[in-house]
Amino acid sequence: xxxxxxxxxxxxxxxxxxxxxxxxxxxxxxxxxxxxxxxxxxxxxxxxxxxxxxxxxxxxxxxxxxxxxxxxxxxxxxxxxxxxxxxxxxxxxxxxxxxxxxxxxxxxxxxxxxxxxxxxxxxxxxxxxxxxxxxxxxxxxxxxxxxxxxxxxxxxxxxxxxxxxxxxxxxxxxxxxxxxxxxxxxxxxxxxxxxxxxxxxxxxxxxxxxxxxxxxxxxxxxxxxxxxxxxxxxxxxxxxxxxxxxxxxxxxxxxxxxxxxxxxxxxxxxxxxxxxxxxxxxxxxxxxxxxxxxxxxxxxxxxxxxxxxxxxxxxxxxxxxxxxxxxxxxxxxxxxxxxxxxxxxxxxxxxxxxxxxxxxxxxxxxxxxxxxxxxxxxxxxxxxxxxxxxxxxxxxxxxxxxxxxxxxxxxxxxxxxxxxxxxxxxxxxxxxxxxxxxxxxxxxxxxxxxxxxxxxxxxxxxxxxxxxxxxxxxxxxxxxxxxxxxxxxxxxxxxx
Ligand code: TXE
Numbered sequence: 001x002x003x004x005x006x007x008x009x010x011x012x013x014x015x016x017x018x019x020x021x022x023x024x025x026x027x028x029x030x031x032x033x034x035x036x037x038x039x040x041x042x043x044x045x046x047x048x049x050x051x052x053x054x055x056x057x058x059x060x061x062x063x064x065x066x067x068x069x070x071x072x073x074x075x076x077x078x079x080x081x082x083x084x085x086x087x088x089x090x091x092x093x094x095x096x097x098x099x100x101x102x103x104x105x106x107x108x109x110x111x112x113x114x115x116x117x118x119x120x121x122x123x124x125x126x127x128x129x130x131x132x133x134x135x136x137x138x139x140x141x142x143x144x145x146x147x148x149x150x151x152x153x154x155x156x157x158x159x160x161x162x163x164x165x166x167x168x169x170x171x172x173x174x175x176x177x178x179x180x181x182x183x184x185x186x187x188x189x190x191x192x193x194x195x196x197x198x199x200x201x202x203x204x205x206x207x208x209x210x211x212x213x214x215x216x217x218x219x220x221x222x223x224x225x226x227x228x229x230x231x232x233x234x235x236x237x238x239x240x241x242x243x244x245x246x247x248x249x250x251x252x253x254x255x256x257x258x259x260x261x262x263x264x265x266x267x268x269x270x271x272x273x274x275x276x277x278x279x280x281x282x283x284x285x286x287x288x289x290x291x292x293x294x295x296x297x298x299x300x301x302x303x304x305x306x307x308x309x310x311x312x313x314x315x316x317x318x319x320x321x322x323x324x325x326x327x328x329x330x331x332x333x334x335x336x337x338x339x340x341x342x343x344x345x346x347x348x349x350x351x352x353x354x355x356x357x358x359x360x361x362x363x364x365x366x367x368x369x370x371x372x373x374x375x376x377x378x379x380x381x382x383x384x385x386x387x388x389x390x391x392x393x394x395x396x397x398x399x400x401x402x403x404x405x406x407x408x409x410x411x412x413x414x415x416x417x418x419x420x421x422x423x424x425x426x427x428x429x430x431x432x433x434x435x436x437x438x439x440x441x442x443x444x445x446x447x448x449x450x451x452x453x454x455x456x457x458x459x460x461x462x463x464x465x466x467x468x469x470x471x472x473x474x475x476x477x478x479x480x481x482x483x484x485x486x487x488x489x490x491x492x493x494x495x496x
Contacts, residue, residue: 006037008189010046010209013053014202020045025182025210030098030329031319031368037096039185042210047177047218050206054148054175055224057203063175068123075119075171078198082112085194089159089187091321097155097184098329098369099283100320104157108187111163114467117451118171121472125172134496138483143476145173146250147226150219152212152240154232155181155331156286156391158188161254164455164466165229170204172475177225178207179216181232183332185209212236223247227475230254231288233389234415234460241463252464252474254288255457256389257417259438260410261291261446264403265299267422268444273307275420275446276395281312281373282447284330285339285393288461289418291446293379293386295406298399305377305397309355312373317360329368330392336369339392343374346385351376351396381409389415403428411437416458420446439465 005026009016018024019040026035040046057063066074082089090105097104127142149169153161158180169176180188188207195205208215216236220228220243227250230240237253244251261279263272279291296304320328330336343357356374359365371392379386379396386396400406410419418440421432433441439456442448449455454468465471490496 005035008037008039008186010040010189010207011192012050012206014196019043027096027186029095030331033367033369037186039189039209042208042215044218047208047215047222050177050208051148051222051224053203053206054177057201058147058175062201063204068125071171071173072119072122074199075115075122075167078194079112079115079119081194081198082115083109089191092187092190093158093184094320096186097331098320099286100325100328102323103283107157107160111160114163114167114451118167118472121469122171125472125476136484136486138485140481142479142481144479146475146477147174148177148224149174149475150177150179150225150228152179152216152219152228152230152232153181155184156283158184159191161231162188168472169229169475172472174475175204176206177219179219180209182209182211217243220244225249227251237462253462254466255460255462256288257415257457257461258293258387258389258413259289259291259418260293260295261420262295262406262410262422263297263300263304264423264428265297266424268424269300269304269307271444272422273304273311275422276308277311279420279446280395281315281327281393284328284371286330286391289447291420292390292394292396294395294397295400295409296397298401301399305354309375312355312375315373317365317370327373327393329370333369335391336371339371339390339394342385342388342390343394346376346383349383349385351383351385352378381412387413403432407432407435414460417461418442
């Protein structure tokens with residue numbers, strides 16, 4: 001079996017390499033439920049090699065000698081190469097994580113904009129000359145890169161989530177060691193070839209593949225890693241935070257959510273229903289921003305449920321590589337088991353399953369890792385299905401009676417990644433958007449992201465922001481430089 005699989009190697013210091021120990025991991029095609037590729041199963045010594053390469057590239061050679069303008073030009077050149085190869089990279093993602101080609105192709109095309117945007121920003125990071133309370137002092141600040149940044153990413157949108165980190169980190173002058181998810185590493189291993197073609201020096205971007213608790217943990221605790229930028233589950237994020245503590249690493253964590261999508265009585269219901277569908281059934285619910293709790297005003301509740309099930313029922317399940325497919329498989333077997341367990345928890349806790357509720361009966365889907373789009377009504381916010389991140393196509397509908405109750409339920413969650421508000425009343429939208437305990441609030445839209453718009457979580461949904469101008473400071477540190485302009489000697493025993 002193994003001979004028929006395609007092998008993909010890591011990139012370290014500009015060279016393609018397998019794991020030192022010669023071990024491999026199979027990568028699965030979720031639509032067929034069988035392995036299609038192999039990636040190196042790395043260990044601590046491979047992590048040491050990748051970090052050493054990134055550290056050397058940060059300290060000496062062409063990269064630290066480049067001006068920010070030169071770094072920016074490389075990033076812009078890379079953006080052009082991404083656009084050229086977007087379709088190929090999108091197809092690899094679909095094969096590896098089972099998400100729709102329509103979605104992965106759109107993501108791989110769009111991610112070019114992050115490199116263009118941060119490429120343009122690279123030479124606009126300015127320090128300040130301080131007005132100074134001490135007239136003989138000339139004092140200024142400059143923003144400097146941190147060093148080696150480890151990027152640990154998830155399987156749901158491998159290249160887009162990586163780009164949110166990598167474009168800003170490189171624009172700031174850092175070097176990178178990337179650890180993609182063991183469930184979907186292939187697109188990252190292919191993508192990094194473009195850096196050499198764009199003209200980046202070897203060692204600036206390196207990869208190391210393998211299991212989270214081995215390779216991820218080794219990176220997160222490595223003494224020569226200055227910062228870890230992570231996307232994944234909140235429990236893993238917590239481990240990464242702890243692993244970085246002894247060496248006082250900076251961390252940014254993009255974690256999960258249990259986002260509330262609120263439909264008020266005055267909403268445009270056509271738009272709201274489509275927003276609810278896109279919030280939970282797009283990507284089979286495998287998105288951190290899934291609007292997995294749909295809060296609906298009691299006066300429109302039944303109508304919304306009826307319209308929603310009508311749309312969701314017609315969603316075309318099938319091969320994610322075909323452009324017309326709307327619901328594909330979920331990415332991993334453990335993920336499918338977790339989703340099915342959460343569906344059972346919903347039923348056991350007394351929610352009413354009005355659609356789906358298991359695996360599809362059609363034998364055409366027997367081999368792949370499919371779960372039916374599932375809708376629960378009668379959910380109360382203390383049920384497990386309303387509290388735990390399902391990361392699958394499972395919607396929990398909760399009825400509410402007034403705005404205060406909707407806001408209270410929305411905020412009664414350990415998470416705070418995003419929320420949606422559907423209303424035509426501008427005052428209500430402004431007040432509710434202010435009250436939401438979430439890093440993003442969408443009003444009359446859902447699941448919108450942009451390279452210009454800061455993104456990140458409140459509460460257990462994370463630390464730090466990605467995208468937007470301010471996010472580059474997550475990859476910089478400030479140095480203050482003091483000059484004395486007069487040749488006076490002051491009393492050395494008091495603070496100057
Ligand atoms: O994520 P993990 P998984 C959520 C979602 C899902 C759950 C588990 O709820 O059900 O997380 O998914 C690496 N030290 N999200 O198992 O485990 C791992 O190898 C260092 C939310 O895929 O968090 C991978 O590269 N690294 C989400 C990355 O961490 C470790 C996207 C993410 O894996 C590690 C995906 C360790 N001890 C899942 N253990 C989102 N926010 O979009 C694992 N890793």
